[in-house]
Amino acid sequence: MGFRRSLAGLRQSWQSSHALLLLPIALIVVITIVDIRSPEDVHLGPTLVIAPALTPSFAGPWATGLVGGLAVAAQAVIGVFHGGLGTMNHIVQLITLFVLSVLIVIYCAIRERRKAQLAQVRSVAEAAQHVLMWPLPEQIGPLRIATLYLAAEDEAQIGGDLYATTRVDNSVRVLIGDVRGKGLSAIGEAALLLGAFRESAHRHTSLPDLAVTLEQSVTRYAADFETPEEAGERFATALLVEIPDGDPITRLTSCGHPPPLLLSPGHVVTVPSLHPSPPLGVHPSEPADYTLDAFSFEPGDTLLLYTDGVIEARDADGHFYPLAERAAQWTEGSPEALMHHIRRDLLAHCGGRLDDDAALIALHRTSPAHRRHHGRIIHTDAFQHGSQTQPRTG
Known part of the structure; x- marks a missing residue:
């Protein structure tokens, strides 16, 4: 019974986090479309960093890396429609977005590791409580x-x-x-x-x-x-x-x-x-x-x-x-x-x-x-x- 409940909880958590992944992906799509349809002197590409920055609040480092990669790809698409990828402005934006996405993934990995350590400490404390009391x-x-x-x-x-x-x-x-x-x-x-x-x-x-x-x-x-x-x-x-x-x-x-x-x-x-x-x-x-x-x-x-x-x-x-x-x-x-x-x-x-x-x-x-x-x-x-x-x- 306890094992089934654990599986059900994990399944529900997995479904919930993957449903929330639609939010940063939709954000990337909306920013990309709006930037492409905007005048060339309007640059919304830098706001793509919001998507990978938002993802660690409900997903792990792999999902965060995926969203970061999509954001970088979206920035490249925007560059193609606004003067080409060879311009200095788009090169700097691509590099900056890539570096920020990598840092966010590293932060997410460290947070997940500490979260696992904390869960282990809690489980040990709970086991000690059951042994002593x-x-x-x-x-x-x-x-x-x-x-x-x-x-x-x-x-x-x-x-x-x-x-x-x-x-x-x-x-x-x-x-x-x-x-x-x-x-x-x-x-x-x-x-x-x-x-x-x-x-x-x-x-x-x-x-x-x-x-x-x-x-x-x-x-x-x-x-x-x-x-x-x-x-x-x-x-x-x-x-x-x-x-x-x-x-x-x-x-x-x-x-x-x-x-x-x-x-x-x-x-x-x-x-x-x-x-x-x-x-x-x-x-x-x-x-x-x-x-x-x-x-x-x-x-x-x-x-x-x-x-x-x-x-x-x-x-x-x-x-x-x-x-x-x-x-x-x-x-x-x-x-x-x-x-x-x-x-x-x-x-x-x-x-x-x-x-x-x-x-x-x-x-x-x-x-x-x-x-x-x-x-x-x-x-x-x-x-x-x-x-x-x-x-x-x-």
């Missing part, structure tokens, strides 16, 4: 999942933000984290944390024990690779989530990570009350006291996990992106629609470019369960009318 399944246990990853560095598809999920007995465990730094320099720490989670998630019965193991992995990595100038600078925030199949709850252990949002039908956003511990690797000599928090997670609800690159994205006036306010507008849609809306809205907020990596996971519960809420609730009326409301718990 396996794509999350669309459905796992009682959850429908959608993800969004926006790397801060140009041409990079991965960075310091990370996420992973796995099945453990009758529950789903999810990790979302953010290592210090951004872009390519943070990939090593991200790969370490992902590997440690995948290896240890099945060995520990509780999330606090799993957090201790991740802390030890980050500490060992820092001891092996941290330079004296970076002492104490290698750390990572992480949020560990466990969602049982049969119980309408979710359990969390936060290692300095922003709390998730619980989106419920009716445009209600709940911010769970967590007891976060320090980030992983901040105090390697002092074992952290990791806390297990729990709150209800009912069918129809969506748990939105994110990294600080989302909520710290600024607009032109320096205002942070109001994730809770914006997400409250899209509580009724699917996880995929939610990610689509947030991506478009986030990039519009920050002018199309992020200063830090950003990752989001939407977990939508589909299985039946008992309904109850715990946490701080944000109502969309406050967002729509700009009024200040007091948070309430229930």
Whole structure:
């Protein structure tokens, strides 16, 4: 199926580019006819260079060379009808048009080579992303999942933000984290944390024990690779989530990570009350006291996990992106629609470019369960009318 789609795309691209070739060829024909029918003191031949100059925008060096050759031939035809090819004016015009056409072809060849190199770099980055961060399944246990990853560095598809999920007995465990730094320099720490989670998630019965193991992995990595100038600078925030199949709850252990949002039908956003511990690797000599928090997670609800690159994205006036306010507008849609809306809205907020990596996971519960809420609730009326409301718990 994928191979057929690729062939169809190539065929469509080929047909489109060859259809566009009619434009410079028609331009050559029109200029030639108009120049021949014009008085001898009117010279439109030099404008033929427009045709080969236009071609690289949609075709490769071979097509550009062909159009350039046609332009030179058209200039020769014009010379025959206006005093012959032996005149100095036509000789200079022919030579100039030929040289310019050759330079345009060379430019087109260099551009195509760099384009191929860029495509290769992108394919390697995509392959690295799939190796380090396996794509999350669309459905796992009682959850429908959608993800969004926006790397801060140009041409990079991965960075310091990370996420992973796995099945453990009758529950789903999810990790979302953010290592210090951004872009390519943070990939090593991200790969370490992902590997440690995948290896240890099945060995520990509780999330606090799993957090201790991740802390030890980050500490060992820092001891092996941290330079004296970076002492104490290698750390990572992480949020560990466990969602049982049969119980309408979710359990969390936060290692300095922003709390998730619980989106419920009716445009209600709940911010769970967590007891976060320090980030992983901040105090390697002092074992952290990791806390297990729990709150209800009912069918129809969506748990939105994110990294600080989302909520710290600024607009032109320096205002942070109001994730809770914006997400409250899209509580009724699917996880995929939610990610689509947030991506478009986030990039519009920050002018199309992020200063830090950003990752989001939407977990939508589909299985039946008992309904109850715990946490701080944000109502969309406050967002729509700009009024200040007091948070309430229930």
